Amino acid sequence: MIREWNETTINRFLKEKRGQGIGKDYKPWLLVQDIASKGRSTRIFGHTTQRVHHMLSDLQLYYFYLLEFDDNVTDIREQYPLLDFHDMNVQVDEELTKKLFDSKTQVPHIFTVSFLVTRKRENGEHYYQARIIKQSQELEKNATLQRLELQRRYFEKKGIDFGIVTEKEINKQLARNIGWALNSYDIQDYPSLTLNLPHLKRDMVQYLTNKSDTFQGIFSRLEKEYSLDKGLGLILFKHLIAKKEVSMDLSKKIYMTNKIENYHVEFTGENGGDVGYAVGN
Template sequence: MIREWNETTINRFLKEKRGQGMGKDYKPWLQVQDIASKGRSTRIFGHTTQRVHHLLSDLQLYYFYFLEFDNDVADIREQYPLLDFHDMNIQVDEELTKKLFDKKTQVPHIFTVSFLVTRKGENGEPYYQARIIKQSHELEKSATLQRIELQRRYFEKKGIDFGIVTEKEINKQLARNIGWVLNSYDIQDYPILTSNLVHLKRDMVQCLSNKYDTFQGVFSRLERGYSLDEGLGLILFKHLIANKEISMDLTKKIYLTSSIENYQVEVVGKNGGDNRYAVGH
C-alpha cells in the first residue's frame, strides 16, 4: 500500500522496471498490492501477453476480457505510466498546473492510464490506443476531469488515440460470458481432452448441428461416448469458443439446459475471423 507518493517510491518503482517492457516482459506501474481499490482487484493470466495482469476494478477486468477476446489486439499494458509526461512541454494553465505535483511532497505526479493497447494495423504496422476506465459518476469530479485532460493532451501530442470507457459502454453480460469461456482457453491440464482433441472436436461439432438439442444433452452424450469425467464436455465447448473455432451469441445469459438454436451456434474454423465482440475502437 502506497502511504506517501515521494521520490523514494518513484525510484523504487523505476528500479523494479515498472511501466517498462512489452508483452510478457511488461510490469504495470501500479499493482494490486499497491492500492486500496474501490472495486475488486484481480490478478489474472493473459493469453495474449503470457503474463499475469493487475486489474484494479471490476470494470477494468471486464474491459480486459474484451481485449483478450479481440483478434486484433497484439499487446495489453495495464496501469501504464506516462513517465515522460513532464518532458513533453504540454501547455497547461495555472489550474491544471496544480495537478502536476503532489500537494504534500511536491513530487511530480506519475499519471497512468488503465490500458495502453497495441493493435494490428491493416498494413502490418502496429498502432496504439490509450483507454481510461472509470465509473461514470467519477467524471462528475472536477479533479478527475482535470487529470484526464492532462492525459488527453499528452496522447494528442504523441499521436495516440485516447478515450474514456465507463460502465455505460460495457455490456456486463457479454464480458462475463467472455471471461467464462476464456478460463478454458488452455486445456493442457486435461490430457484426456488434448490426446483425443481431433475426434472430440469433430463429434462436438456434429452434435451441435442438432439445433433442437440442449448444450447439456450434447455434453453428456460426448462424456459418455469417450468415458470423460462429468464437466469435461463443457470445458471442451468453452475451449473451442475461446479459440474462435465455434461462435455463439455471448450477449445472452447462457443456460446449459436451453436449446442450441437460441444462441446462434456456428462453426468458425481454427483462428476464424469472428471478431464481433471487439471493443475499444
C-alpha cells in the same frame, strides 16, 4: 492508494522496471498489492501477452476480457505510466498546474492510464490506443476531470488516440461470457481431453448441428461416449469458443438447459475464421 508518494517510491518503481517493456516483459506501474481499490482487484493470466495482468476493478477486468478476445489486439499494457509527461511540455494553465505535483511532498505525479493497447490494421501496421476506465459518477468530480484533461493533452501531443470508457460503454454480459470461455483456453490439465482432442472436436461439432438439442444434452452425450468425467464436455466447449473454433452469441446470458438454436452456434474452423468482438471505445 499508495501511502506516501515520494522520490523513494518513484525510484523503487523505476528500479523494478515498472511501466517498462512490452508483451510478456511489461510490468505495470501499479500492482494489485499497491492499491486499496474500491472495487475487486484481480490478477489474471493473459494469452495475448503470456503474462499475468493486474486489474484494479471489475470494470477494468471486463474491458480486459473484451481486449483479450479481439483479434486485432497484439499487446495490452495495463496501469501504464506517462513517465515522460513532464518532458513533453504539455500546455497547462495555473489551475491544472496544481495537479502536476503532490500537495504534501511536491513530488511530480506519475499519471497512469488503465490500458495502453497495441492494435494492428488490415495492412499489418500497428497503432496505439490509450484508455482510461472509470465509473461514470467519477466524471462528476472536478479533480478527476482536471487529471483527465492533462492526460488528454499529453496523448494529443503524442498523436495517440485517447478515450474514457465507463460502465455505459461496456457490455458486461458479453465481457462475463468471454471471461467464462477464456477460463478454459488452456486444457493441458485435462489429459482425457488433450489425448482425444481431434476426435472430441469432430464429434462436438457434429452434435452442435442439432440445433434443437440443449448444451447440457450435447455435453452429457459426449461425456458418455468417451467416458469423460462430468463437466469436461462444457470445458471442451468453452475451449473451442476461446480458441475461436466455435462462435456463438455471447451477448446473451448462457443457460445450459437452453437450446443451441437460441445462441447461433457455429463452427468456424481450426483458425477461427474472422470471428471476433472488436472493442471500439
